[in-house]
Amino acid sequence: MTIKEIKESFMRVHEIQDPLFDLYKDDERKGVQIIIKQTKKRLAHQQELKDAFAKRFNIEREFWNQGLNQIAGIDEVGRGPLAGPVVAAAVILPHDFKLLEVNDSKQLTDKKRRELVNVIKEKAISYAYAVIDNHVIDDVNIYQATRIAMKQAVLSLTVQPQQLMIDAMDVDMDIPQLKLIKGDAKSNSIAAASILAKVTRDDLMIKYNQQYPEYDFCHNDGYGTKKHLEALKKYGATPIHRKTFAPVRDLTKN
Structure with missing residues (x-):
């Protein structure tokens, strides 16, 4: 040969x-x-x-062995930005889910996340996401807004979960919950949710970039980059900026 x-x-x-x-x-x-x-x-x-x-399926497997088959992984994206919503996603994966590249969304490229998210949606038993805008964030604070987003995501699932696995948070629900620090790196279910939440929020920020191109939202996702901060000083805050977040708050004081 x-x-x-x-x-x-x-x-x-x-x-x-x-x-x-x-x-x-x-x-x-x-x-x-x-x-x-x-x-x-x-x-x-x-x-x-x-x-x-x-x-990354060890924890889910422990629950499955107890007869708990509907395990929802939950994660959020967007707690730190100065603009835009916080987005939470909930995903229930089947036992035979074998998408090996699913991992903490921060470890993946945008291209890879977009490739994976479609397969996650196709293979998941159920998935849902929730978007909480900057006005609610300003009203109740980002921590509570994140909890609201997570709860809404769980309630939007078409299958009632028997157990929740959450990345470093807890949700105001009666369903049993396991809080995992850096859960998106320890659980495929949470990692899948992190990918769904990330892509969903990125797409929203790309749309906002069309409305407010000066702020470069398509590249910074609302985080306080140099270009974003310069635009804030020059043009002021947009309707999607979080008024309670410094330096937006400090800017409005001036």
Whole structure:
């Protein structure tokens, strides 16, 4: 076989025990040995993904073993920005969910999040999100607004969850809850919710950018970047700015 043909064959290899490795291990062609090395590296990376993914299902698996099958992971995006809403999402994943790249949304590129979010929606038993605008945030504070968003997301699920898993928060509901610090890195359910919440909020901020292009919302998502702060000083606050957040609050005082 030519090196090109061998490369194509190894691209179809998914196990380190594949007989192709033994078949070509003594092949003296440098190109063949490079292909073998690259394939082993690819398989090792894939195994690392599988192991990490399985570990992020440990907590859900404990609940499933107790007969609790409807486990909702909950996360939020947008607590820190100076403008825009806070968005929470709730996701119930099936036992056979195998989207290995699902992880803390902050660890993923925008392109990857957008690829994953459609599959999450397709595979999830149920998912929902809630958007709480800046006016409510100013009225009740960001912590309470986040709790409201999480509660609304859970209530919007088409399936009643038996257990909630929440990233570092609690929700005003009677459903049993497990609060996990950095939960989006410990639970696939919370990670899936973080991806859904992130993409939903990013899309909202892109729309707001069309209304208020001076503030660069499509790049800063409402966070206080240099360009955003300069626009605030020059143009003042928009209707979507959080008036109780410094420096917006300090700007309105002046």
